[in-house]
Amino acid sequence: MVSYLLIILLVASIASAMAGLHRARRQRDLATIKVHSRPIYHALNAAIWTGVPAFVFLLLWTLGEASIQDMLVLSSFPGADQLSGPERDLLISEIRQVQAGNLFTEPSPEILAAVDHLKSLELIFNWAMVAVAASLASIGAFFGYRIIQDRYQARYSVERSVTWFMIFSSIVAIITTLGIVSSLVYEAYQFFTKVPFAEFFFGTRWEPQIAIRADQVAGQGAFGMLPVLFGTMVISALAMAVAVPTGIFSAIYLTEYADQRFRSVVKPLLEILAGIPTIVYGFFAVLTVAPAVRSLGLSLGIDAAPNSALAAGGVMGVMLIPFISSLSDDAFAAVPRAMRDGSYALGATKGETIRKVLLPAALPGIIGGVLLALSRAIGETMIVVMAAGLIAKMTLNPFDSVTTVTVQIVTLLIGDSEFDNPKTLAAFALGLVLFTITLGLNLIALQTVRKYREKY
Amino acid sequence: MSAAATQPAVQTSKRGTAVNWQSSEMLALRKKRYAADRRLQAYGMLAIFFALGFLVVLIGTLTFTGYRAFTQSMVTIDIDFSSAEINRENPMESNWRTIFRKAVIDDVGELSRSEERDYFSMFTSSAPFLIRDQIIADPSILDGRASFTVPMSDPIDQLAKGLVDTDLPENQRRVNDKQIELFNKLEAKGAISQPFNWGLFFNSDSRFPELAGLAGAISGSFWLLLVCFLISFPVGIAAAIYLEEFAPKNRFTDLIEININNLAAVPSVVFGLLGLAVFLGWFGLPRSAPLVGGMVLALMTLPTLIIVTRASLKSVPSSIKEAALGVGASKHETILHHILPLSMPTIMTGTIIGLAQALGETAPLLLIGMNAFITSPPSGVLEASTALPTQIYIWADSPERGFVARTSAAILVLLGFLVLMNSIAIFLRQRFERRW
Missing domain, CATH: 1.10.3720.10 (MetI-like)
Structure with a gap:
């Protein structure tokens, strides 16, 4: 679904670049004064305005979609607010399994209701995604096209976008380090709530076997x-x-x-x-x-x-x-x-x-x-x-x-x-x-x- | 001995101390000093020979154990379909196991029940289905006799390649006497052949060594590298240009630089933990998918790529930049139209070398689950798949004898890809790189 949208978005960007190029050339030929930017910059500007906001939206949406759906499904599930974190994870993965059609046992009616809820949510989410992406792209294309004037400083606009992309790329290194440190510290913190600090750092026995049942001997x-x-x-x-x-x-x-x-x-x-x-x-x-x-x-x-x-x-x-x-x-x-x-x-x-x-x-x-x-x-x-x-x-x-x-x-x-x-x-x-x-x-x-x- | 040698080495007189360099003591000392010099040289030679000798032994062992997996013992069997009980309307429905067994049993005559079982286990267990698939592809075979070539099972393959010691007592080898007898019978008939093992490249993974191939792993690695390239190449170049040409010198850019240098030395397994916790855990992306693996590899390749790109941007003479700025180009235009194209060969070389490193990377892929058992090549970046190095890991862990040779062969294939990529990089460097 998302990959098709990305392809459509790419095509739309190219189309608006072509349209922009055409309009900018006409403007240049009609202009009585010297235009500020060459037509190619107007075209690139139109393409950026069409593609980039919708692309960023799609990226963030796909990354966040699943967890928001899980939250919504759980919030309407009867009795879910009394469950602990792991139990909630278990429940949601069960609902997802049933929805994907992997039935191991006959699911309970609550789960079936939750699956229906999830399905309707996914439908709504998909349509919302298409609608928002399409409107972002068309608004961008509209303004990118309309703004083409002989005095419009399209080159500055394009160069600003490029600079922002370069700054973002340089920050990726920092984001990666932050991601490493935060994920390690967060999960390690979870670990230390279950196993005492001193045991981990000063213990001399390492036998990471955990009982599957509470009464297991080993x-x-x-x-x-x-x-x-x-x-x-x-x-x-x-x-x-x-x-x-x-x-x-x-x-x-x-x-x-x-x-x-x-x-x-x-x-x-x-x-x-x-x-x-x-x-x-x-x-x-x-x-x-x-x-x-x-x-x-x-x-x-x-x-x-x-x-x-x-x-x-x-x-x-x-x-x-x-x-x-x-x-x-x-x-x-x-x-x-x-x-x-x-x-x-x-x-x-x-x-x-x-x-x-x-x-x-x-x-x-x-x-x-x-x-x-x-x-x-x-x-x-x-x-x-x-x-x-x-x-x-x-x-x-x-x-x-x-x-x-x-x-x-x-x-x-x-x-x-x-x-x-x-x-x-x-x-x-x-x-x-x-x-x-x-x-x-x-x-x-x-x-x-x-x-x-x-x-x- | 000359007179000088017999005199004492150091003579003290009123005018000071004089050293007699020709004395025997001094001769011995010089000898010792030169010997120390030669010793140092010998240690150096020894170190180099040790390292290179290891390389030779490594490649030699892998070639020696791996070359056998490039052929596969096959058996050719004739089947007469006119008498076989086949559902001609719908060949898929027939009992192919029985048809196959009947056909092969006709060749050897009477066998007891346990001997029959031994005989059937000499063929790959999916032989009936291989025949079925050929027939479904071309139903006209059903009209008369036809011959099929199917792989032999792993123990018989070892036997055919001469790797089974037939002098051992029967209970200590995986091929029993009856099977050897039957094998010799088949061989005398000329039914056994050892063609090039195309299955190694065109089959996907399998529990049976004789059917296991690298198609899934190679296409998985392809998708991984594609994702890795699409992310790391633009981001790496953009970051390098910013840091080299635009960034103001302040604490923030210093922080970025320290970060990049440190990331280049973070162990790869830590990147795997990042992928597992962030991409799979927080963002909920699918397990074992080349998309996630490619993203993790891209983060690992980025520092290398940024460092290489910055070095090559730096090496472009400033006169070119000043000339472009002088005729009125903007800073962006100068970089995009002049500096970047001039440094592109070096950047491409660095990128290919970075991708070659990413191709051999295993640990992060294990943590995000790319060591799953998957029997079909992935058709996109979101499908579960393996990669070449993780496939090697899976096979190295498999107990069947045949997988030892397959693992070595897979390593040879991986090394082949690495050699290819590095040769392209060297070619690019020598053909296009400018020395200013």
């Missing part, structure tokens, strides 16, 4: 995030242990030792590692690396889990190599030539110059890069979802299996999720923790890099 869930956070740190540390030395050494070789040809071949090849989707790494970790790690552990006499932290962390480390390598590369390149030459003049070898002069000078930049990589490792999802474990354990043994924040978020939310269950809401609380940690790391890293850049 019922009691535990939501202490410390073991989950600990697992995240273990896997990130393993990843950094692989990525940091490899990344820095390869950057040293590529910037200081390698010749131009070697560099121009190897650098793009390294970049490929960064371009491979993480799900591919995850599958590779499960298929090849995890069995290899397991047999390595068994040959060392350690009882290695099939989904060991080492496999997930190691593969994640490889993914981060090009990231650290290219950031270190930039840091080395920013060290002034004079420092290098000074070191050589004193008789230092190339290696000594790198270790004693370049590395300390480039260190802030490298640390910034390492912090950014660490933030990526903490937020990385698919590798650990596929290759790490599900059970939260506090262990430092890299051959054991641990779980991470991102794994828990994904496993808690996969499948059908209801927004009233602590299990679902716990994912948002974990998301908030993840967002805060990565945001902090990013800010520190960007600060370090910026500070360092101003130095030379």
